[in-house]
Amino acid sequence: MFFHKQELQFKATPDKPDAIYARKLQEVLGGQYGEISVAMQYAFQGWNMHLPGKYRDLVFGIGAEEFGHVEMLATMIAQLLEDAPIGITTDAVQDDPTVAAVVGGMDVQHAIVAGAGARPVDSNGNPWQGSYITSSGNLLADFTANANAEMQGRIQVARLYHMTDDSGVRDMLAFLLARDTMHQNQWLRAIEELKADGLEELPTPSNFPQKKEHTEVSYQYLNFSDGEHAKDGGWASGPSIDGKGEHTYHDGPTTSAPMPPPTRPDARLYGTTDLPNAVEKIAGTVQDKLHRE
Amino acid sequence: MFFHKQELQFKATPDKPDAIYARKLQEVLGGQYGEISVAMQYAFQGWNMHLPGKYRDLVFGIGAEEFGHVEMLATMIAQLLEDAPIGITTDAVQDDPTVAAVVGGMDVQHAIVAGAGARPVDSNGNPWQGSYITSSGNLLADFTANANAEMQGRIQVARLYHMTDDSGVRDMLAFLLARDTMHQNQWLRAIEELKADGLEELPTPSNFPQKKEHTEVSYQYLNFSDGEHAKDGGWASGPSIDGKGEHTYHDGPTTSAPMPPPTRPDARLYGTTDLPNAVEKIAGTVQDKLHRE
């Protein structure tokens, strides 16, 4: 169960309205790596987790915080929109380039659809969607997804920090940056503990018997481009990071197979073949049946 | 530039057609973590990269291989569909539960739309979309995204391995599993080298001056759920993995702020306020202007 408290985790009030910035801030609310994504991702990982204890408590503990971050951003955006211009554009614009920029740069749905309110969309107005999140049940993989999400999120907030000089907005972003720092550390630590606890190891999924894979290509670097420098990386020679192989470098593939011949599906699918009169020519039950139809 | 060779990197021919399995295999062709996703992700990372050398050669080198994996899967799927039933369902089904399963379990668009061909969709028929990929220009974050993609991909292939006993399909999957092993190792190694090369460090983005963030909450574990075990993790006490802080544990938030008062945008947006006659009451230019209109 979730309980709501009419307080924010941190102050979310701008010095003054700024409709263009409100649009930009939507990215970290409703974008691919916005707060809705991490809130939902951690919640689903909790509901789908197969073991009790510290990892499950962790995703539940952080997930609820992230819903509060959605709230901080939505609250901030509504205030940034408080003076969004609605009037006749042409007049005002001729006098003032700033208005021209606002007219061009704000999310017009903020006014037309939401009446100066926040929306569950990104900075280009694409609606948030469930396909942004990851919850596979495999914790090593999912925590890596979480670490990535917190990294991408912190990068976006850092970029947004430089796109305003509003001290109220920057204050809130400074708080979110700090929490992203925590969450990056936390997921990377959780990955280490998963391995230390013997729950997963590399390559993931570690329970799949590696001998069933074609191990001769499991540690080969295959260069399908003509750049020469990839051979200088630790992925092209030396021991692999999973401790189970030794990397080798190869220009192009080490294996190949002929393409199988083109397929010949049922003639009644009307694909083009070099048997263009196939339907007429096919003997037997299929054809008889077809004729009777 | 890309050049195509009419050979496959590995044999991709099933023992026999299986339309239901063809649908399942679409997941690793056109799903969130399918081969189109990694091929496109690595290609865009290459085009957007800000430094030459081994990392850029790496993403180009692997990206082209992944387009070849899309091809292997598409080729396999077309063959799995070669005998997909098209005829009248009711008759056949009454005789044979297997046909019933096929009728229910295949992707009907494989027949109706593609004429027994592969499609750029996932196993539920959702079209592949550009929002699946990640290319931020920050390599530590992006390589973490890549590591996650290869982990999720290997998990899905491992699951699919058990959903068939067709030795031809399994042979191909065993190859893909091995390449996913390589690619997991490779991205994790590349992350280590980025740090060793002094190009990025934690927290990412490392160039953003951490002193600008609210550092008092940068290493606090804040428990917004009531599970007790999250305090047992290395994220709740001890040194942080970025080497820059010491974790502490807190039940709930350590900060709070009142919610700001509700916003009062332009009355002509017709939101509901406790000033329901706001339009009539507002004095001055806005109102005069409105009346003139």
Next chain:
Amino acid sequence: MFFHKQELQFKATPDKPDAIYARKLQEVLGGQYGEISVAMQYAFQGWNMHLPGKYRDLVFGIGAEEFGHVEMLATMIAQLLEDAPIGITTDAVQDDPTVAAVVGGMDVQHAIVAGAGARPVDSNGNPWQGSYITSSGNLLADFTANANAEMQGRIQVARLYHMTDDSGVRDMLAFLLARDTMHQNQWLRAIEELKADGLEELPTPSNFPQKKEHTEVSYQYLNFSDGEHAKDGGWASGPSIDGKGEHTYHDGPTTSAPMPPPTRPDARLYGTTDLPNAVEKIAGTVQDKLHRE
């Protein structure tokens, strides 16, 4: 069957072109609550309706009108785009802030994709989609959806009215506002008649035997937030609007249940469990089968 007449229901010609406004007007053509949505919604409700007579004639009668409103808006948008600037932006912009605003504020796909034509998208360029519409077969619910659609639509048109001073555009919007007034009244009246005709009542669906639901919580207001004022509403005490219960007020839930233990699905799905060697340990047929594979 539908028949088209090359006339409009009302004049749809602007005084002068305005490419920015053309973009905004797309919202009520192809947005969530635009005219395509209501036209399609009423048409599908007609095709899916389970009873003949006045309600079915009503949705057909109005649905066709709404397709004509799509036409009015498309015609208007094409004219608003007639002088959309196409030339080199940098030169013109330096001389004229208005051009700067147009460059920033118009929908660039209007020019690049449609050659100065209307498109089936909203004001942010999101394509119209079938998931906007509602047709459940239950008329009380569907007419409530219709009433909401006409309300949201009239609000959006009213907002758009203030975003232009073009008398041609305003003339058309004044017509659409009047029709939305009619349609709000109409659906709310139809809801009353449905109840008066004994076809549906509250709660919907009224044929589901209410005794099968957990009636002890059917009229409880449960406050999951800490605001104190919700108890002042008629939903927190007094008789319910369906005439079948008496509301009571409760701070938080009146029921609760422990979370069930984490699930343990098939080990071959490779989720993380505290039985990391689960595959090896599982006895019996599953494991034997797995080994044979």
Next chain:
Amino acid sequence: MFFHKQELQFKATPDKPDAIYARKLQEVLGGQYGEISVAMQYAFQGWNMHLPGKYRDLVFGIGAEEFGHVEMLATMIAQLLEDAPIGITTDAVQDDPTVAAVVGGMDVQHAIVAGAGARPVDSNGNPWQGSYITSSGNLLADFTANANAEMQGRIQVARLYHMTDDSGVRDMLAFLLARDTMHQNQWLRAIEELKADGLEELPTPSNFPQKKEHTEVSYQYLNFSDGEHAKDGGWASGPSIDGKGEHTYHDGPTTSAPMPPPTRPDARLYGTTDLPNAVEKIAGTVQDKLHRE
């Protein structure tokens, strides 16, 4: 802020796994009218609301409950999937039509992507999306949207009730049905109080001066189909429900206007006109400029 408690509002445990039913239940978790939709809708309405007090406390109070319903459904779905078949389909199917049905009827992404976990999608696997929700800032319209959402939701749950005989599932659905009963009553009551409090009236938005609309068509029923029975409804004669007009009935439109002539946009957009050599023929600056390019 949101706080999570590791308890459910009501028991959510099935008698036995049922992978097909798990798929169906996704509709009320992640579909257009599922619990994510109402949770998000009420939350955004709260963040965007322009007045404090009972209505804002109401949407916050209910919104948090709905996030808990998402949790109940996700927990239930994970358990329904606990024994989802993963093995080789063809063998098992030949022996057992039930397995055939499961193979055909389950959501294959439940196994391949989520490892037997719940997902933020509907029963056809379409990801939940932000465009499902409504938050316009106008409470009369938004509460009508809410009433509709609770009606559609209760209808879907009632349908799902008959699609299983699992007493554990039915027990949970009986709880959700009761809460939907409450929420239908609550939003309809809130609409009445909005009007009684003088905050909004019909037609919405009531602050828009109705005299600006073309009032001559504000209460006309215009029949664009050939059904004869729509004239029997209260929308075709008698006083309107907003108390401001008298309905009249008309066969077809009462107004019409000629279609404006086709538009002639910039020749460099290369649309087809009857001036096919337009570029060559256009005189003056545009053409000169074009030639210089």
Next chain:
Amino acid sequence: MFFHKQELQFKATPDKPDAIYARKLQEVLGGQYGEISVAMQYAFQGWNMHLPGKYRDLVFGIGAEEFGHVEMLATMIAQLLEDAPIGITTDAVQDDPTVAAVVGGMDVQHAIVAGAGARPVDSNGNPWQGSYITSSGNLLADFTANANAEMQGRIQVARLYHMTDDSGVRDMLAFLLARDTMHQNQWLRAIEELKADGLEELPTPSNFPQKKEHTEVSYQYLNFSDGEHAKDGGWASGPSIDGKGEHTYHDGPTTSAPMPPPTRPDARLYGTTDLPNAVEKIAGTVQDKLHRE
């Protein structure tokens, strides 16, 4: 304006219900090449057209017919769903493989969401979307899009014809097939007339001065794969179909250029560069400004 008549263009009644087939038939109602697509495509082409006369009358004349085909399909689908099973699946399935197939193969949203009604989706439940249609203002291109749409549509209907033996369904499909025959002929004829009327020619857009393009590669066949047979086609030698060039065959590209060096955007975007301390090192206004922030 559109007017609706409560008659169908052709009989659309099945011999008996068939819920699986209802799902399949959704493809030609709401799929990429379904009837909604062509109805909308022709309507938008009419509204956006830049010349009056026979071509504009043509798209309006056919567009309205296609809306009537949507109606025929929706009506048929609702009837096919009339006996869709709703009850408890497990019992029935054990007795009857046909029920197993229905359970697996029907669109579950047909029952849960639409109450046995048609929906604006394709056969996999993907909602119809505005991005399916084409209306560029250039008639040669758009009529080619139309010809393709009618071809793809006729192929899909032909495939669906073989997926049922219901004589009522086949009767309706036989009608739609005939109309698709007409419409294929019609668009190809219209393309010929466009050229004969001197309105467009190849390559489209024909008004763009071809001398501005790099004409040295305008008729070269460049083979980026290793197949040898493409040189046998009329595109590899001989006169081009636009009558303006002579084809030549080349193995691979005839031009090339070095990749430009990696970009170095603003350091405050925090991309990874080999100047990891870039922010500190950059001199001048940007840096000064940054420090002041």
Next chain:
Amino acid sequence: MFFHKQELQFKATPDKPDAIYARKLQEVLGGQYGEISVAMQYAFQGWNMHLPGKYRDLVFGIGAEEFGHVEMLATMIAQLLEDAPIGITTDAVQDDPTVAAVVGGMDVQHAIVAGAGARPVDSNGNPWQGSYITSSGNLLADFTANANAEMQGRIQVARLYHMTDDSGVRDMLAFLLARDTMHQNQWLRAIEELKADGLEELPTPSNFPQKKEHTEVSYQYLNFSDGEHAKDGGWASGPSIDGKGEHTYHDGPTTSAPMPPPTRPDARLYGTTDLPNAVEKIAGTVQDKLHRE
């Protein structure tokens, strides 16, 4: 297999950065008719093709070239973004209308999400999606789709040519225009050869026995609008282009059928009927069963 070469097919370097133009150029990279679409479309047509030889070599040969065009555009876009403004908008804008235009007109996700990099989206930020492509297995239809794609693509590039005066950008566009000229010719030629080779003819699919369609309407022009000029076209009289019929002209439909009566699905779907007490009234097994539940 695909191999990458770190060279471009043609120079793709602008004279100077231009963030607004970068956004516009996204249309032909990731839009409906952008280069990703044609690259993917030709690749899937190759993988799904049912006959070897010149047509299959053709789609593979061109498909790989198109992936290289994606690369040229992505490279160009990254360079156009190299100086994209990131700083505080309000200050700069007041001094300079050009900055106002850039602020309003650029794709903000280019900065926030991609750090000044290209993205797999169109010019409004809609992600590329798999539903843009066509691969039916029927080559006459698919090559018509290809011809259309190259026409739409060339039109869009021609429009974009006039939206910049950057000679570097125009140089690259002049190359792409030439290749589109080639590809238009090529697909139209391939269509002619398909017919000459006896592989397909009109109407497509030509193998479907035309006598099964309702041939009486196969060549009728049915005018569902009131324009008079459609009768002047070659589609309204004279021989059909497939050589198999003679066109006739008709005002409106030549056939009609009554709408079937409304459907009466299972009462437990809770649709509204004029049998509102249907559940209680239905006798026999269904009802007994329901009561037992």
